Amino acid sequence: MNSKRRLSALIVLFLIAVMLSGCAKNTEVANVEPEITPTPTVEPTPTPEPPKGSPCPLTGVLVEDEGDLKQRPIAVMLDNEYNARPQSGLLEAEIVYEIPVEGNITRYMAIYHHNHTDKIGPVRSARPYFIDKSLEFNAVYVHCGGSPQALQDIVTLKVNALNDLKGSPCFWRSKDRKMPHNLYTSTKLMREVIESNKFNNKTAPEYFKFSEEFLNPDGKSTRAISFNYSKNYTVGYEYDEKDKLYYRTINGVRLKDKESGKEIATTNIIVEKTTAKVLDDVGRLGVNNIGKDRGYYLTAGKLMEIEWSKSSRSAKTIYKDLKGNEILMNKGTTWIQVVPDYVRIDIKE
Numbered sequence: 357m358n359s360k361r362r363l364s365a366l367i368v369l370f371l372i373a374v375m376l377s378g379c380a381k382n383t384e385v386a387n388v389e390p391e392i393t394p395t396p397t398v399e400p401t402p403t404p405e406p407p408k409g410s411p412c413p414l415t416g417v418l419v420e421d422e423g424d425l426k427q428r429p430i431a432v433m434l435d436n437e438y439n440a441r442p443q444s445g446l447l448e449a450e451i452v453y454e455i456p457v458e459g460n461i462t463r464y465m466a467i468y469h470h471n472h473t474d475k476i477g478p479v480r481s482a483r484p485y486f487i488d489k490s491l492e493f494n495a496v497y498v499h500c501g502g503s504p505q506a507l508q509d510i511v512t513l514k515v516n517a518l519n520d521l522k523g524s525p526c527f528w529r530s531k532d533r534k535m536p537h538n539l540y541t542s543t544k545l546m547r548e549v550i551e552s553n554k555f556n557n558k559t560a561p562e563y564f565k566f567s568e569e570f571l572n573p574d575g576k577s578t579r580a581i582s583f584n585y586s587k588n589y590t591v592g593y594e595y596d597e598k599d600k601l602y603y604r605t606i607n608g609v610r611l612k613d614k615e616s617g618k619e620i621a622t623t624n625i626i627v628e629k630t631t632a633k634v635l636d637d638v639g640r641l642g643v644n645n646i647g648k649d650r651g652y653y654l655t656a657g658k659l660m661e662i663e664w665s666k667s668s669r670s671a672k673t674i675y676k677d678l679k680g681n682e683i684l685m686n687k688g689t690t691w692i693q694v695v696p697d698y699v700r701i702d703i704k705e
């Protein structure tokens with residue numbers, strides 16, 4: 357009996373020894389080399405390159421080719437009768453004026469400084485008040501004939517001009533339209549004639565003040581504006597919030613460029629209210645653009661009241677808010693509507 361107890365005790369001791377031995381082995385720490393995680397390489401943030409070019413004084417947009425900014429502006433008279441539409445070259449103009457002429461219609465004057473285009477027209481005749489506007493830019497004035505007073509003003513004021521009726525070689529007539537709605541020119545041909553005529557090369561002065569950032573001015577929200585020049589002629593603009601542009605309409609239909617089919621749009625609209633009177637039996641107008649009067653500036657879907665002033669025929673027109681500060685404008689093209697007091701203006705909020 358005692359021997360059995362001793363055997364049992366020995367077995368228990370043996371099992372305890374085995375268990376202790378296993379625990380000891382489990383507590384041993386393996387000698388493993390630590391894994392090294394490589395430090396990721398941080399690429400330096402590249403310094404953004406400054407925008408290339410210099411600002412155009414007429415649009416504020418940067419122009420890479422400095423040579424384009426050293427050219428004289430060109431002011432081209434454009435037909436706006438029914439048979440002249442759609443016109444060519446309005447898309448590339450930096451500034452466009454629209455002013456009434458006789459016959460209850462309007463005419464355009466498109467100003468080109470750095471932009472190039474292969475076809476501009478139809479080109480039409482000169483009027484004195486358009487000459488006044490072209491003088492503000494030291495522009496070469498391009499036309500086909502003109503009223504007696506306009507032709508005399510070109511001589512008296514020593515205006516550098518290109519006139520088709522004097523045989524200037526920068527014009528051609530297209531075969532797809534009838535005279536007088538088929539006379540065209542191009543920036544290339546005009547520049548060649550300007551150089552051969554040795555006109556002065558004084559470039560455009562700074563004209564507008566432009567905001568560096570896109571401007572949302574204080575003013576009345578305006579989604580459309582229209583001008584009823586006569587019974588059958590209403591011009592308007594419709595604002596598109598997506599691209600921040602005003603699309604031009606004539607009698608409710610959007611105006612398109614003849615060459616590309618693109619719709620005509622602009623960033624800025626300036627409205628000059630003024631007075632006008634009939635001068636002769638033909639119905640030629642005298643449009644007052646010297647002195648001062650009220651108007652509007654439209655951009656970014658807002659309309660603000662302004663005051664314009666012009667001290668002489670060649671002086672720059674100044675546009676100020678009603679507090680007397682020169683207006684700050686968004687960069688881009690500008691259409692300027694000269695609106696006599698007999699024209700009805702409709703504003704839609």
